[in-house]
Amino acid sequence: MNAQIIPHELLQRQVEAHPYPLVFATISGAHLYGFPSADSDFDLRGVHLLPLDQVVGLEVGEETVEKSGVREGFEMDLVTHDAKKFFTLMLKKNGYVLEQLLSPLVVHTTPELEELKAIAKDCITRHHAHHYLGFAETQWRLLLKEKPPRVKPLLYVYRVLLTGIHLMRTGEVEANLLKLNETAQLPYIVELVERKLAGPEKGRLDEADVAFHEREYRRLVADLEVAMEESRLPDRPSSEPALNDLLVRLRVKNK
Structure with missing residues (x-):
């Protein structure tokens, strides 16, 4: 299979142009999931830090920064959340933010990223299964609406279901469909990707x-x-104190 070449220097320049300091930036989307096409865009995701004067007053700064466009022939889609918003999402049954945080495709890192990764394991609950069940259902409905249906949404269906099953059984976040299939052994996955x-x-x-x-x-x-029913994962996250402590330290550092 042909993998799309990742333009690391170009991605790094997108990160450096961000208006706020970043805790991390990683690649998500098809590149993370293991089936990028030659024309797949680059989905950059991460966490930024608003300055102290933009979070203590009545008016809060940009909690979410979104930028998209074509850069040197590559389509880029950058979305970052302020640390407070991202940490709040980590405490919910939101698989996306955990996949972004734990993505091995790292464009920008800091010492706090490693701390955040360690905290993430205490955010995972059995109820994250609902996130993956819901997303699979949405993708399946989209597939059926298309005439004729495409392979792409079908791959997303299989990716989220296998990610959810793997998470419930192991407590580990794995978003790459081909790696997941090493365990699942579904004979049609490689053909669908091709x-x-x-x-x-x-x-x-x-x-x-x-x-x-x-x-x-x-x-x-x-x-x-x-x-989900058989999972030994907890019903509630236990990471709120650690996230709160990290957020305070990040705010003080960035004042």
């Missing part, structure tokens, strides 16, 4: 494909529901 990378002509599903994958979708939904 079809997506081959372009639009190969990336379509016929009725027989859809019928087969609907059975697989429902089977994996049931597997995730069972994994």
Whole structure:
């Protein structure tokens, strides 16, 4: 399979142009999930720090910064949240923020990133399964609305379901579909990825494909529901004191 070359220097320049100091910036999206096409955009995600005078008054600064556009032929999509907002999301059953935080595709790092990664394990609960079940259902509905359906949303369906199952069974966040499939051993995953990378002509599903994958979708939904019930993960996160302490130290450091 052909992997898209990651323009590290260009991504670094996008990070350096950010209006606020960053705690971290990583790559998410198709590159993280293991099936980027030649035309896939680069989804940069991270945490920024608002200055103290923009968080203590009645008017709060930019809690979310979003920038997108084409840079030197590459489509870039940058989204960062202020540390307080991101930490709050970590305390909810939000798989996205954990995947972004723990992404191995790191563009910008600080010592606080490693501390935040260590805290993240105490944010994971059995209820994160609901995040993955909900996202899989949304993607499946989108797939059925397309005429003809595409392979891309189907890959997202399988990615989130396998991520959820793996998380419930191991407590580990893994977003790469090909790595997840080393354990799941679904024989059709590699072919689906190859079809997506081959372009639009190969990336379509016929009725027989859809019928087969609907059975697989429902089977994996049931597997995730069972994994949630059997999971030894806690019902509530225990990381709020550690996140609060880190946030205070970051604010003082950035005053």
